[in-house]
Amino acid sequence: MQIYGFESSGKPRGHFLDTFALYASIFSPMIFLYYVYVMYRIGIKGTKTIYWYISIVALLFSLLFSFRQKIQIEDFAPYVVITLPIVIKYFFHTLKVRLPRFRYRHNNLSYIALFLLFVGVVIILFNKPIYLLIKNPGNHFAYKYHFADDIAKKLKDNNINYISTNYKLESRLKFYGIKSGSKYFVTLNKLDSYYLKEPIVILDKKVLDLYILKLNN
Numbered sequence: 001m002q003i004y005g006f007e008s009s010g011k012p013r014g015h016f017l018d019t020f021a022l023y024a025s026i027f028s029p030m031i032f033l034y035y036v037y038v039m040y041r042i043g044i045k046g047t048k049t050i051y052w053y054i055s056i057v058a059l060l061f062s063l064l065f066s067f068r069q070k071i072q073i074e075d076f077a078p079y080v081v082i083t084l085p086i087v088i089k090y091f092f093h094t095l096k097v098r099l100p101r102f103r104y105r106h107n108n109l110s111y112i113a114l115f116l117l118f119v120g121v122v123i124i125l126f127n128k129p130i131y132l133l134i135k136n137p138g139n140h141f142a143y144k145y146h147f148a149d150d151i152a153k154k155l156k157d158n159n160i161n162y163i164s165t166n167y168k169l170e171s172r173l174k175f176y177g178i179k180s181g182s183k184y185f186v187t188l189n190k191l192d193s194y195y196l197k198e199p200i201v202i203l204d205k206k207v208l209d210l211y212i213l214k215l216n217n
Contacts, residue, residue: 019066028117055083137207152176
């Protein structure tokens with residue numbers, strides 16, 4: 001954790017269930033449970049490849065760290081998903097060793113898994129209407145990945161093209177043509193005094209306020 005810069009400060013808080021739910025949303029619930037089963041079976045009596053070792057280490061460490069703190073799932077998920085071809089191969093192997101009349105259970109499970117995967121993809125692609133269903137916009141699962149394009153548009157509408165803000169937001173805004181500068185400071189945290197306050201609205205619901213502070217005349 002120290003070598004690769006993972007944050008480990010602050011008060012310990014358990015996020016194991018949150019991490020488990022994130023993996024379930026990435027894979028779809030049934031596929032993730034089957035994934036865990038296959039990884040376990042390979043670990044007990046299967047042929048272990050370098051891909052298996054990479055994925056199992058990433059999965060176990062992410063779950064272990066989540067007992068103490070909230071992890072950034074994007075740091076681990078790319079390593080976890082690389083064994084999906086092995087899981088698919090394992091599924092087809094268990095299907096082929098059975099006579100056709102004994103495959104109905106596997107076929108039904110695969111249909112259910114694909115349906116849930118399709119539902120998950122639709123929710124991920126069209127997730128903004130979820131803001132209308134929840135009281136606190138911050139509880140939206142994709143909250144921290146939204147708004148960069150909306151913020152960039154608000155800034156450009158006010159002829160602001162050079163700003164200073166936190167590193168992550170600044171990096172995302174560069175994609176939309178907003179560059180680093182020292183004239184304006186932009187934050188999503190509430191300020192008592194500011195130069196401009198711009199609401200970010202999604203489907204007629206305000207989800208956050210953008211505060212702009214003028215640093216230099």
